[in-house]
Amino acid sequence: MKKSLTASLALVAALGLAACSEKAKDETSQAANTIAGDVAATADNAAADVANVGEDAIGAAENAADKAGAAIDNAAAKADAAADKASAKVDAAADKAGQATGKALDAAGNTLKKAADDVRH
Structure with missing residues (x-):
């Protein structure tokens, strides 16, 4: 009986370790998946930030x-206005001239007429 009790305890211990080992594997796998998700999200955020900067x-x-x-x-509108103003001034000066x-x-013609009249008389 001692042998069967020892064998039973060894079997229970082995099953406990196996279960513990499987749980540890699952937790490690979940942690790795979480880290991978975080890395992917960080990369996506960085890419979005670069796109926004662009x-x-x-x-x-x-x-x-x-x-x-x-x-x-x-500037073009001001230049046009200045050109129009200058053109108006040139036109006014030309009209006066x-x-x-x-x-x-007329005065020269009148003077010539008067001189001609004076010569005739």
């Missing part, structure tokens, strides 16, 4: 281009 950079470049375009448009020339020619 999108932010593109957005900033687009905003800078829009601002530059608006500045160019404003034309009027003055016309008056001078």
Whole structure:
């Protein structure tokens, strides 16, 4: 009986160790799966962060281009307004010069007529 009790105890101990060993394997496997999931999630988050940085950079470049375009448009509008103003001044000066020339020619013609009348009389 002593032999059967010893054999039984050895069998119970072996089964206990086997069960404990299987439980340890399961827990280790679960821990490994959790770690793998965490690593994958971290990699996904890092990739998303990199993509967001790229999108932010593109957005900033687009905003800078829009601002530059608006500045160019404003400068062109100001240049057009200045050209229109200068053109109006040139036109006004040309009109005055034309009027003055016309008056001078009229005066010269009148002087010539008077001189001719004086010569005839």
